[in-house]
Amino acid sequence: MTNTKTKNRNELLPGTLEMLILKTLSIEPMHGYGIAQHIQLLSAQVLTIEEGSLYPALQRMLIKGWVLAEWKISANHRRARFYKLTTAGKNQLGVQESRFSQMSGAIMRVMKTT
Amino acid sequence: MTNTKTKNRNELLPGTLEMLILKTLSIEPMHGYGIAQHIQLLSAQVLTIEEGSLYPALQRMLIKGWVLAEWKISANHRRARFYKLTTAGKNQLGVQESRFSQMSGAIMRVMKTT
DNA sequence: TCTCTTTGCATAGACGAACTATGGGAGTGG
């Protein structure tokens, strides 16, 4: 084997996962699987949220008090854990949005110079 | 001590440092200190490149063959290591630019939905 | 001359987010 395949890591810009989750939940409460689907769909399959990234992120956000979780039954009659934003979570979404736009704006300024 | 101060990590979007360095070097060969200054200046002080991030990144890029290094004398008569892009480095810049714009485009699509 | 600031390079270790790999359970359709 001649190692033709380079690892395809870094599927999404690190540091943006929590923001994407917060944004998704700001539309409506959703379970983990649904969150991943929603982001993938809206991004036209560009962003793929791995389960091994998603659930630890949701745990962190629970601990920080940004979301609340509740076991319910999904549209497909399976038990699922629905997450909803708290007030702190909504604030955090604002913080992350403005920081992201500041950062990406700064990066673009650097990248646009001739 | 009551731990009032939260750590201020994540100053720049992770995963973009190498791209910013490549872009900077595509303008002209530069030494490490100059690269950091250039990025900070162009980003209007928003992006700060820590030395502990910069030099390891340059080492990685040397190993990957994206840059070449040469000891010279800086404008201030100090010895400094000047880095310049290789052909592979220029290609890599293109790759990273297009991937970045694809990613940030996808993120913005998700973030812009009502 | 001595010391301080700025310029400049570099590494070790900590840290944390995201990934890989893996496991299980419970409905649905053939």
Added chain:
DNA sequence: CCACTCCCATAGTTCGTCTATGCAAAGAGA
């Protein structure tokens, strides 16, 4: 009953960035 999709979760690894620290030499000022 078997495969498939849905849905949750964690252990362990990997990797990039940060903190902290060290060295060294030029120039300014006292």
